[in-house]
Amino acid sequence: MRGLRGIVLDMEGVLHVGWSPIPGSPAAVAELADGGIELGVLTNTTGKTRAAIAERLSGIGYELPVERITTAASAAAEHLRAEHAGERVYALVEQDAVGELDGIELVDDPATAEVVLLGGPDESWTYGRLNAVFRALLGGVPLVAMQQNRWWPTADGPALDAGMFVVGLSYAAAAEPVVVGKPSTEIYRSACRLLGVDPAEAMMVGDDPESDLAPAAGIGMRTCLVRTGKGASFGEVDVDLDLADLAALPAALHGRA
Numbered sequence: 001m002r003g004l005r006g007i008v009l010d011m012e013g014v015l016h017v018g019w020s021p022i023p024g025s026p027a028a029v030a031e032l033a034d035g036g037i038e039l040g041v042l043t044n045t046t047g048k049t050r051a052a053i054a055e056r057l058s059g060i061g062y063e064l065p066v067e068r069i070t071t072a073a074s075a076a077a078e079h080l081r082a083e084h085a086g087e088r089v090y091a092l093v094e095q096d097a098v099g100e101l102d103g104i105e106l107v108d109d110p111a112t113a114e115v116v117l118l119g120g121p122d123e124s125w126t127y128g129r130l131n132a133v134f135r136a137l138l139g140g141v142p143l144v145a146m147q148q149n150r151w152w153p154t155a156d157g158p159a160l161d162a163g164m165f166v167v168g169l170s171y172a173a174a175a176e177p178v179v180v181g182k183p184s185t186e187i188y189r190s191a192c193r194l195l196g197v198d199p200a201e202a203m204m205v206g207d208d209p210e211s212d213l214a215p216a217a218g219i220g221m222r223t224c225l226v227r228t229g230k231g232a233s234f235g236e237v238d239v240d241l242d243l244a245d246l247a248a249l250p251a252a253l254h255g256r257a
Contacts, residue, residue: 001253004222006197007032008188011043011053013207013229014246016060018155022228024247026061031250033063038195040068042188042204044147044181044211046120046162047094050074070191072146072181073100076117078190079144079180080104084115092133093119093146110136118145118169118177120162130165137173147181149211153229183215192221205246207231213239224249 009015015025033039041064045053054066073093077100080089088105090113091098097119098106107113110132118133137143149161170177181187192202203222206212207229217223217239224241225231226249241252 001203001222003201004037004203004253006038006040006192006195006202007249008040008042008191008195008202008204008216008221009246010204010206010208010212011041011045011057013153013231014205014226015041015057015062017153017229019056019060020155021060021062022245022247024245028246028248028250029062029064032253035250038068038197039064040070040191040195042070042182042191044072044149044152044161046072046146046181047096047122048073049096049099052096052099068194070187070194071100072187073097073119075187075190076119076144076146076180077101077104079178080115080117083178084142084144087114089113089115089117090133090136091117091119092125092129093117094122094124097146110141113141116141116143118143118162118166120146121160121165125165130169134169134173137169137175143170143173143175143177145177145179145181148177148179149182153207183211185215185219188216188219188221203240205249209234209237209239213237224252 050066050069088107090110145166148163148166150163151158152161192199200220204216205224213223223239225239226245228245
């Protein structure tokens with residue numbers, strides 16, 4: 001494909017499902033890298049640091065350096081440092097994501113916070129904690145969300161993601177959230193910067209045309225839908241490439257499909 005210098009890969013549903021590699025995907029990533037394509041990962045994962053993700057990916061056959069990984073958590077941390085420097089943050093996030101928040105002052109009580117940060121939902125998101133966040137938002141504390149996905153695929157089936165909570169809290173408190181991860185276009189620009197390529201020279205590969213690919217197309221990236229993960233649940237979509245899986249991408253790029 002003419003002018004293509006970089007490929008940004010979604011992770012869940014493209015590289016793996018529940019940390020089981022999708023057949024053919026590790027070999028495809030290796031082939032693309034050997035062909036001189038700059039490769040990176042863009043994921044709305046909120047519960048792991050980039051270093052932990054790189055290590056986990058390596059364990060299932062993907063050698064991708066931490067410097068090429070962009071997550072909703074890392075993007076949210078950058079946003080807080082830039083837009084809310086020195087402010088107290090109540091972070092309703094998974095414990096493993098706290099490692100991305102170095103240098104940010106975290107507080108244990110939403111009532112003392114100057115910013116509320118929402119990550120990915122887990123069993124710790126009790127009614128009491130959500131209600132305390134709601135009250136802080138009613139008092140005018142801004143809401144920053146790592147991401148706003150509707151659901152995500154797991155080995156046990158579809159699971160609710162952060163979108164329900166972000167939308168619900170913003171509706172209840174009449175507070176407009178700032179969403180940093182997908183589908184915000186800024187996180188796509190960040191991923192391209194890590195690869196050293198312009199969006200027009202990059203392709204986004206994802207399994208969700210709405211949250212993965214539409215924002216990428218909006219900044220001029222080319223788009224590839226794979227029918228693994230969520231991809232099997234969508235009908236016909238307007239993308240540059242529509243493939244069965246990531247394993248088919250190298251051949252499609254070289255006209256061998």
